[in-house]
Amino acid sequence: MDFAQEFTTTLNGHQTAVAPAAAVLSEDSQSTVQMEPESFTLSIFTENRIGVLHRIITVFTRRHLSVDSFTTSETEVPGIFRFIVVLETTQVMAEKVRKQLEKIIGVIRAFALRESDVVRQELALYKVSMEKLQNGSLEKIIRDNHARVLTVESDYIMIEKTGHPGDTIDLFHKLEAFGVLGFSRSGTIAISKKPLLSPEDRLMIKGK
Amino acid sequence: MQSSPQALSAIPPEKRIVSGSEAVILSLLEENVDTIFGYPGGAIMPVYDALYDFQDQIRHILMRHEQGATHAAQGYSRVTRKVGVCLATSGPGATNLVTGIADAMMDSTPMVCITGQVASHLLGTDAFQETDVISMTIGITKWNYQVTRAEEIPLAIAKAFFIANSGRPGPVIIDICKDALLGSTEFEYEHVTKVGAYTPLPVASKQNLQEAADLLNTAQRPYCLLGHGVMIAGAQDLFKEFIEKTGIPVGSTMQGLSALPSDHPLHTGMLGMHGNYGPNILSNKADVVIAIGMRFDDRVTGDVKRYLTDAQVIHVEIDPAEIDKNIMADVALLGDAADVLRELIPMVEKRSHPEWRKLFHDADKVEYEKVIQHDIHAQGEFVRMAEVVHQLSEKTKGEATVVTDVGQHQMATARYYKFRETDAWVSSGGLGTMGYAVPAAFGAAIARQDRPVLCFVGDGAFQMTLQELTVLAYEKTPVKIILLNNGFLGMVRQWQELFFEGRYSFVHMHNPDFVAVGKAFGLEAERVDTRAQLSDAIDRMLAHEGPFLLEIKVEQEGNIFPMIPSGCSVDEVILEPKH
Ligand SMILES: Cc1ncc(C[n+]2csc(CCOP(=O)(O)OP(=O)(O)O)c2C)c(N)n1
Numbered sequence: 001m002d003f004a005q006e007f008t009t010t011l012n013g014h015q016t017a018v019a020p021a022a023a024v025l026s027e028d029s030q031s032t033v034q035m036e037p038e039s040f041t042l043s044i045f046t047e048n049r050i051g052v053l054h055r056i057i058t059v060f061t062r063r064h065l066s067v068d069s070f071t072t073s074e075t076e077v078p079g080i081f082r083f084i085v086v087l088e089t090t091q092v093m094a095e096k097v098r099k100q101l102e103k104i105i106g107v108i109r110a111f112a113l114r115e116s117d118v119v120r121q122e123l124a125l126y127k128v129s130m131e132k133l134q135n136g137s138l139e140k141i142i143r144d145n146h147a148r149v150l151t152v153e154s155d156y157i158m159i160e161k162t163g164h165p166g167d168t169i170d171l172f173h174k175l176e177a178f179g180v181l182g183f184s185r186s187g188t189i190a191i192s193k194k195p196l197l198s199p200e201d202r203l204m205i206k207g208k
Numbered sequence: 209m210q211s212s213p214q215a216l217s218a219i220p221p222e223k224r225i226v227s228g229s230e231a232v233i234l235s236l237l238e239e240n241v242d243t244i245f246g247y248p249g250g251a252i253m254p255v256y257d258a259l260y261d262f263q264d265q266i267r268h269i270l271m272r273h274e275q276g277a278t279h280a281a282q283g284y285s286r287v288t289r290k291v292g293v294c295l296a297t298s299g300p301g302a303t304n305l306v307t308g309i310a311d312a313m314m315d316s317t318p319m320v321c322i323t324g325q326v327a328s329h330l331l332g333t334d335a336f337q338e339t340d341v342i343s344m345t346i347g348i349t350k351w352n353y354q355v356t357r358a359e360e361i362p363l364a365i366a367k368a369f370f371i372a373n374s375g376r377p378g379p380v381i382i383d384i385c386k387d388a389l390l391g392s393t394e395f396e397y398e399h400v401t402k403v404g405a406y407t408p409l410p411v412a413s414k415q416n417l418q419e420a421a422d423l424l425n426t427a428q429r430p431y432c433l434l435g436h437g438v439m440i441a442g443a444q445d446l447f448k449e450f451i452e453k454t455g456i457p458v459g460s461t462m463q464g465l466s467a468l469p470s471d472h473p474l475h476t477g478m479l480g481m482h483g484n485y486g487p488n489i490l491s492n493k494a495d496v497v498i499a500i501g502m503r504f505d506d507r508v509t510g511d512v513k514r515y516l517t518d519a520q521v522i523h524v525e526i527d528p529a530e531i532d533k534n535i536m537a538d539v540a541l542l543g544d545a546a547d548v549l550r551e552l553i554p555m556v557e558k559r560s561h562p563e564w565r566k567l568f569h570d571a572d573k574v575e576y577e578k579v580i581q582h583d584i585h586a587q588g589e590f591v592r593m594a595e596v597v598h599q600l601s602e603k604t605k606g607e608a609t610v611v612t613d614v615g616q617h618q619m620a621t622a623r624y625y626k627f628r629e630t631d632a633w634v635s636s637g638g639l640g641t642m643g644y645a646v647p648a649a650f651g652a653a654i655a656r657q658d659r660p661v662l663c664f665v666g667d668g669a670f671q672m673t674l675q676e677l678t679v680l681a682y683e684k685t686p687v688k689i690i691l692l693n694n695g696f697l698g699m700v701r702q703w704q705e706l707f708f709e710g711r712y713s714f715v716h717m718h719n720p721d722f723v724a725v726g727k728a729f730g731l732e733a734e735r736v737d738t739r740a741q742l743s744d745a746i747d748r749m750l751a752h753e754g755p756f757l758l759e760i761k762v763e764q765e766g767n768i769f770p771m772i773p774s775g776c777s778v779d780e781v782i783l784e785p786k787h
Contacts, residue, residue: 047404047405051353054342054343054346058346058347062347092532095532096529096532096533099528099529099531100529102528102529103527103528103529105350105351105371105404105406107405108404108405109405
C-alpha cells in the first residue's frame with residue numbers, strides 16, 4: 001500500500017484542508033538568509049507515529065534545540081500523521097533540521113514555516129473553583145476572552161479557550177483570582193495561510 | 209521440530225510454512241547473502257538452530273566479539289559494495305554491535321544486523337538480557353525495526369536490505385523477538401524496491417546542471433574534491449572521464465582514496481588535517497570547487513569560516529541533508545555521483561589548466577623536500593612509519609587492499625600507499641574507531657581473494673580487537689598485519705607534544721610480546737627492530753601463504769606532518785613543528 005500516493009490523492013480533493021506548502025526554504029536562498037532567531041513552525045508529515053517519534057525527537061535533541069511545542073495527530077488520511085513542532089531558531093538551522101527530518105525513513109515531507117506564514121492556535125482547559133465566585137464576574141471574563149463553559153459541576157466549572165499561546169496564559173492569570181484547580185494546554189497546531197499546495201510540493205508529496 | 213531444507217524445497221514456494229528462524233535464513237538467501245559474521249546467545253539461538261541446516265549455503269563466521277563481527281562485515285562490504293551481515297543475540301550481544309554500527313553510519317557502509325530479542329510478552333520488563341536496542345540505535349542507524357510476529361520477518365528483512373544499500377547506504381538493525389523466531393509463518397519473499405515516500409535517488413535539475421557546467425566552463429582555477437561517494441556509486445570511470453575532459457585537478461578525501469589511481473596526473477593528493485600540502489594550501493585559491501560524494505567533514509575543511517573563501521561551490525551529493533550542512537553550495541547537484549557525472553560530462557568543455565596545475569606541482573616539491581623525502585628515505589636511527597608503508601606500496605605495486613586502524617599509522621598509510629586498484633581503501637573515517645583494522649581486514653580478505661590484504665595497525669589499536677586473530681588463524685585468511693609499534697598511543701602523544709606542552713598523560717604503552725601473541729594465536733610472526741631487517745622481513749611476510757603478523761619497532765616520537773592544527777584554516781597547514 002502506498003500511503004504517500006493515497007495521501008496525495010486525498011490532498012487533491014481537500015486542498016484547503018491541508019496546506020503544508022508555503023515558505024519551503026529553498027536550497028539557494030543564501031542571499032536572504034536570516035541569522036536572527038525567530039519562531040518557526042515545522043510541519044512534518046509521516047507514515048506512522050510511534051516508529052518515527054523517537055527519530056524526530058533526536059533531530060532536535062542532538063542539536064540542543066529546545067522546542068516550544070510538540071503535537072501530533074492523524075491527518076484526514078488514515079495512516080498519515082502530522083507533527084507540528086514550534087521552536088525558536090535561525091533560518092539556517094530551521095532548514096538544516098527540516099532536511100534531517102526528511103531524511104528519516106517514514107517521514108514523507110517536512111516544511112519549515114515562518115510565523116507570518118501560518119495560523120497557529122492552541123486549546124486550553126481551565127478547572128475553576130466555585131468557592132470564590134464572589135471575587136469578580138466570571139461570566140464577563142469568559143465572554144471578553146472568547147472562552148466558553150464546557151461543564152458545570154457542584155464544586156468547579158470547566159472552561160475551554162482556543163487562541164494564541166499568549167492568550168490562553170492571559171486567561172489563566174485572570175482566572176487565578178477564583179482559584180484555578182487545573183489547567184491544561186494542547187500545544188500548538190498550525191496550518192499554512194497559503195490556500196493551495198504549490199505544484200512543486202504536490203509533486204514532492206507524491207514521493208515519486 | 210523443523211523440516212530439513214531439502215524437504216522444504218519440494219513444497220511449492222507459496223505454500224511453505226516455516227519457522228520464524230528459517231524465514232530469517234531463507235530471506236538472507238533471497239538477498240544473495242553468502243557470508244554472515246556473528247555470535248550466538250539465548251535470544252538468537254533459534255536462528256542458529258535454523259542455520260545448522262543451511263551451512264552448505266551460507267558461510268557463518270564465528271567472530272570472537274560482536275564488535276569484530278561488525279567491522280568484519282564493514283570490511284566485507286567496502287571491497288564488494290554488498291551489504292555486510294551480522295547476527296547477534298540480545299542484551300550484551302546487541303550492545304557490542306553499537307560501535308561498528310555507528311562506524312558504518314558515519315562511513316555510509318551498508319550493513320544489516322539481525323539481533324535476537326526477548327520474547328515479546330517480556331518487552332519492557334527488564335527481562336534477562338533485554339536491552340532496548342531500537343532506542344539505543346536510533347541515532348546510529350539509517351533505519352531499525354523490531355519484529356514481534358513471525359509473519360513480519362520476510363518483509364522486514366527485505367526492507368532492511370533495500371534501505372541499507374540504496375541512496376546513501378547505511379546500517380539497519382532488525383531486532384526479532386524470540387517468540388517470533390520460534391513461531392511459524394508462510395514464507396513468501398518479495399524484494400523491496402520502494403519504502404513509502406523514501407526517495408533514495410534524487411535527481412539533479414537541468415537548470416542546476418547547466419549552472420554547474422557554466423561555472424566549470426568559465427573557471428580559471430577549478431578544483432575537484434573527490435569523496436567516498438564516487439566509489440559507492442561505482443562512478444570511478446565516469447569520474448576519470450570528467451576530470452580528464454575538464455582538466456580539473458583533484459584532491460581526495462581520506463575515504464575517497466583509491467577511487468582514482470594515486471599516480472593519475474590530475475591527482476594532487478589527499479585533503480585535510482594530515483593531507484598533502486598542495487591540496488590544503490591551494491584550496492582557498494580555487495575559484496570554482498566541485499565536490500563529489502563528500503560531506504565536508506571538519507577534518508577536511510579545518511575552520512569552515514575560512515574554507516573555500518574564493519570559490520563558487522558545486523556540491524554533487526546523494527543526501528540532500530548534506531547540502532549546505534557545513535559548506536554552503538552555490539549549485540547543488542542532487543543525485544548519485546554516476547548519474548550526475550553522466551549528465552554533466554557532455555555539458556562541460558574540454559579544457560586544461562596548466563598554470564593552475566603547476567601551482568600544485570610546486571607545492572608537491574616543497575612537501576617532498578620538507579617532509580616526504582625525510583619520511584620515506586629516512587636516515588635516522590629508527591624506522592619511520594612512512595618508509596614501511598612506502599616499501600609495502602612498492603612491493604605490492606599499489607595493488608593491495610589496504611586496511612588501517614586509527615592513529616598515526618593510518619595517516620602514514622593514507623599518505624604513502626599509492627593505489628592502483630579501486631575499492632581498496634578500508635579505514636574508519638568518520639568515527640575513527642580504534643580496533644577496526646584486524647576484523648575489517650579479515651572481512652575484506654574473505655570477500656576478495658584476488659589481491660593481497662595489508663592491515664596497518666598501531667600497538668594501541670591492535671590490543672582493542674586482537675581476539676580476532678583466532679579467526680584469521682582458523683580460517684587461514686592471508687591477512688598481512690603490519691603492526692607499527694611506537695610504544696605510544698602515537699596520535700594522542702603527538703597532540704600532547706604539540707598542543708599540551710609535551711605533558712604525556714597516559715599515552716605510554718606497556719605492551720606484551722607481540723610476536724609471542726601472534727604465535728600463540730597461530731599466526732606466523734616476526735619482529736623488525738632495525739632498518740636493515742625491514743625489506744627482507746616484508747618479503748617473507750608477503751611470500752607467506754597464511755596470515756602473518758609483522759611487528760615493526762618504529763620511531764617512538766615520530767610525528768605526522770603536514771598538519772592543520774584543529775581550528776586553523778586549511779591554508780595554515782604546517783609542514784614541520786615550530787621550534
Ligand atoms: C576506540 C577509540 N578510543 C580512543 C580513540 C582516540 N585515539 C585516536 S588515535 C589514538 C592512538 C592510537 O594509538 P596506536 O593504535 O598505538 O596508533 P598510533 O597513533 O601510535 O599509530 C587514540 C587513543 C579512538 N580513536 N578510538
